[in-house]
Amino acid sequence: MSVIYYLHxxxxxxxxxxxxxIRKLEITINxxxxxxxxxLFLIFVFFCYAIYLxxxxxxxxDYVKGNLQKSTFFEEHYIDPETVNVNFNEEKKNLIYIxxxxxxxxxxxxxxxxxxxxNYIPELMELAYDNLYFSNSNKLGGADSISGSSWTIxxxxxxxxxxxxxxxxxxxxxxxxxxxxxxxxxxxGEILNDNGYQNYLMVGSDATFGGRRKYFEQHGNYEIYDYYxxxxxxxxxxxxYVF
Numbered sequence: 001m002s003v004i005y006y007l008h009x010x011x012x013x014x015x016x017x018x019x020x021x022i023r024k025l026e027i028t029i030n031x032x033x034x035x036x037x038x039x040l041f042l043i044f045v046f047f048c049y050a051i052y053l054x055x056x057x058x059x060x061x062d063y064v065k066g067n068l069q070k071s072t073f074f075e076e077h078y079i080d081p082e083t084v085n086v087n088f089n090e091e092k093k094n095l096i097y098i099x100x101x102x103x104x105x106x107x108x109x110x111x112x113x114x115x116x117x118x119n120y121i122p123e124l125m126e127l128a129y130d131n132l133y134f135s136n137s138n139k140l141g142g143a144d145s146i147s148g149s150s151w152t153i154x155x156x157x158x159x160x161x162x163x164x165x166x167x168x169x170x171x172x173x174x175x176x177x178x179x180x181x182x183x184x185x186x187x188x189g190e191i192l193n194d195n196g197y198q199n200y201l202m203v204g205s206d207a208t209f210g211g212r213r214k215y216f217e218q219h220g221n222y223e224i225y226d227y228y229x230x231x232x233x234x235x236x237x238x239x240x241y242v243f
Contacts, residue, residue, distance in 0.1 A: 059147075066147065078162065082186035088195050095192065099156065105140050113139030153210035161187040161219070175211030181218055189220020200225060204242075 055061060107121045108114025113135070119125065125140055135141035148154055148164025153175055157165050163185060175181065189199050199222040207213040207226035216222035230236045 062147065074163075080186065081162070081191060086191055086195070092196070095197075097159075097188075099159070101152065105142050108140050111139075113137060113141050151210075153212055153215065156212065157182065157185070157187075157215065160189060161185045175214075176208055178211055178214060181211050181214040183218075185219060187219045189216060189222060193220045199223065202226070 103121075103124075105113060105121075106115040107119075108125055109116055109119040112119060112125055114121075128140055133140070134143060136143065145155075146158075146164060148166050149158035154165035157163065161182065163182075165182075193199055199216075199220045201207065201212070201216045201222040202225040203212065205227050207216075207224045213224055213226075216224065227236075227241075231238055231240075
């Protein structure tokens with residue numbers, strides 16, 4: 001009997017051990033399921049945040065709204081310069097057009113309409129006050145950049161042709177591969193070229209960037225002077241590169 005009791009006791013102990021191990025396994029499995037649910041929730045949150053960043057960063061909503069909305073702005077205000085008779089004096093004057101990259105009036109101090117305590121553009125401010133400038137106030141202000149005119153090549157097109165560059169990317173690289181750049185546009189360069197001017201574009205970087213070379217060569221027959229021109233003419237060393 002003692003042997004049988006011993007065996008029975010052992011069996012009961014074994015059953016108890018097995019039961020405890022099974023309970024531990026259930027707890028472990030439930031804990032893993034909880035971790036998976038938390039991870040799935042975090043992935044969902046990060047996914048939603050990524051979509052939010054994509055939509056806001058690339059102005060997707062504005063792009064869609066802009067394409068769905070109809071406007072008669074150009075029909076009412078745009079005049080095709082090719083249909084206008086532009087008269088020049090017999091003694092034509094040279095025209096120098098200066099582009100400033102990433103320059104804005106916010107670099108002025110508060111008292112002059114800027115956003116800084118110190119005025120970082122005193123010479124430009126003085127030049128503006130002494131001449132004609134456009135402002136939205138009685139201080140050194142300016143107009144808001146409309147959509148399609150706020151990056152390098154888009155700003156150059158807006159300044160010279162009076163039209164925005166419509167693009168979803170707001171970038172520069174995609175235009176380098178265009179064979180015909182803005183084929184329906186008649187710009188300032190073409191007006192000058194058709195009236196006997198020789199046009200030049202001088203930039204301190206590669207003029208190919210953003211499609212600038214193609215645009216200015218196709219709209220005004222500009223002769224281009226850029227970073228590589230300066231190297232070819234030994235104006236700067238071959239290893240000189242800042243941009």
